[in-house]
Amino acid sequence: MTQSFSISDLAREFDVTPRTIRYYEAEGMLEPLRQGQRRIYSLRDRVTLALILRGKRLGFSLAEAKEIIDLYDAPQGEAGQLRLLLDKLADKRGLLEEKRRDAENALANMDDYAARCRGRLAELENGGAGQRT
């Protein structure tokens, strides 16, 4: 029974406008089937859209996101192609790792700061007596 979706189904689910989804198609990132002139999205299309939006959340441009997503559709025929693909994957992996590190550092900084704030708040709440001699 392989599911399918209308454009507004996906728009609702991912909280974007139909315009946005059509734009991604115009950029060559989606190719839904058609029933007459209406677009019909498959589960695979839905996954692709999810990948696009995750890429955007991580700060990739659409062009960068497309580069990454296209790697998952790359030809795997001969060994040479596979080696090239693995190289490119390693390259993109580096970008992703940087983002993970950035997020972790930002979280660590923020948690430190919040802890200091909570400390200060505790001081204020116990009456401010006797602290910080």
Next chain:
Amino acid sequence: MTQSFSISDLAREFDVTPRTIRYYEAEGMLEPLRQGQRRIYSLRDRVTLALILRGKRLGFSLAEAKEIIDLYDAPQGEAGQLRLLLDKLADKRGLLEEKRRDAENALANMDDYAARCRGRLAELENGGAGQRT
């Protein structure tokens, strides 16, 4: 000897143009001292710039990055302010956590895929005999 930097010092170090740094100032995110009309950046300014650029790498708009950075300069006078600050920090923390999860998921997907590619490559290299019976 508290260090200071020219605009092109920072531009070089962070691989952006002076225009970009001036733009961040116009957006109220930096306030370097002046020596005559020349901008003089402190270590603190440099940290702020680093925070801005990390925010950008993580996909925050400048406005979002500013919101976050401004929290680190928020007033801590009374308990009410501290509680509000802690609320806002928790809010931003959520955004950061989502980005970390996104990055981790993307990395996991990519690593799985790369592993399958390496498997396929190994098959091809050992002559393709006897595999996948």
Next chain:
DNA sequence: TATGACGTTTACGTTAACGTAAAGTTATAA
């Protein structure tokens, strides 16, 4: 003293990523 190298302000230009409006098509409900 003149010539770079570096800085400044002002202002218009550019691009990605959509928003928005107009005008038409198609299926379903009243």
Next chain:
DNA sequence: TTATAACTTTACGTTAACGTAAACGTCATA
């Protein structure tokens, strides 16, 4: 059968985040 809801294409508009160019200041050095 008419309305209305959801879709379509086409096309111009908008905004963030800078790029780029012009015209000028100022200091060291050849």
